[in-house]
C-alpha cells in the first residue's frame with residue numbers, strides 16, 4: 001500500500017526510533033502529526049519532515065493525557081485522509097528493582113506505554129471506523145515476555161500494551177492492529193540502560209560492545225516497509241524487525 005498523501009499520527013517522534021520513523025514516513029510521502037513531550041525537539045523533527053515535501057504538524061504534550069490524544073486526532077482530521085497511528089512513545093526507567101521504583105516513575109512508565117495507547121485508541125478509532133478502516137501500530141518489546149532485574153515496571157507495561165493491541169484487533173477487525181517489536185536500537189533509551197544503577201547496566205553495555213544494536217533508521221525502515229506491504233497479515237500479532 002502506498003502511504004502517499006495519507007496522514008499518520010506518530011507519538012514519541014522527537015528522537016530515537018520515533019524521529020527515524022517520522023523521516024521514513026515523510027520519505028514515503030505521508031503527512032504527519034507528530035507527538036512527544038519536548039516541543040522544541042519535536043518541532044525540529046516536524047521541520048525536517050516538511051523539508052521532504054510533506055505536511056507535518058507537531059503536537060507536544062504528555063501522551064497519557066486525554067487532551068493530547070484529542071489534539072493529535074484533531075490535527076490529523078484537519079490535514080485529512082487520516083490513515084492510522086503509530087504509538088511509539090515509551091519510558092523505561094531502568095535500574096531500580098520494582099519495590100525501589102518511585103510511584104512517580106511507575107506512573108510515568110505506565111502512562112507513556114499503556115495509558116497513552118488507550119487514549120489514542122479512544123480518539124482515533126471512532127474516526128478511523130467512520131472512514132471505513134485504518135491501521136494502528138503499537139511499538140512493543142521483547143520485554144513484555146521476559147523478566148529482567150531492573151526493568152519490572154517497563155516489562156509489565158509492555159505486556160499490557162501488547163495485550164491492548166491484541167484486544168483492539170479482536171474487537172475491531174476493520175482496523176488493522178499489530179505490535180511492532182523494533183529490536184535493540186541505539187537510542188537514548190539504550191543509553192539510559194547503560195548508565196542505569198545496578199546489574200542491568202552490564203546487559204545494556206554488552207548490547208553496545210557486542211554490536212547488537214540496530215540504528216534507528218534500520219528499525220524505522222523495517223516498520224515502514226511492513227506498512228507498505230500488506231500490514232493486515234500482522235493483525236492481532238507481533239511483527240518484528242526481522243519480518244521486514
Ligand SMILES: NC(=O)C1=CN([C@@H]2O[C@H](COP(=O)(O)OP(=O)(O)OC[C@H]3O[C@@H](n4cnc5c(N)ncnc54)[C@H](O)[C@@H]3O)[C@@H](O)[C@H]2O)C=CC1
Nearest residue numbers: 012014016017036037062063089090112184185187188189
Ligand atoms: N531502543 C530499544 O532498544 C527499544 C525500544 N523499544 C520501544 O521503542 C519505542 C521508542 O523507544 P526509543 O526511541 O528507544 O526511546 P527514546 O527514549 O529515545 O524516545 C522516546 C520518545 O518517547 C517520548 N515520550 C516518552 N514519554 C512520553 C509521554 N508521556 N508523552 C509523550 N511522549 C513521550 C519521548 O519524548 C521520546 O520522543 C518505545 O516504546 C520503546 O519502549 C522497544 C524495544 C527496544
Ligand SMILES: O=C(O)c1cccc(O)c1O
Nearest residue numbers: 140141142143184189190
Ligand atoms: O530486549 C531488550 O534487550 C530491550 C532493551 C531495551 C528496551 C527494550 O524494550 C528491550 O526489549
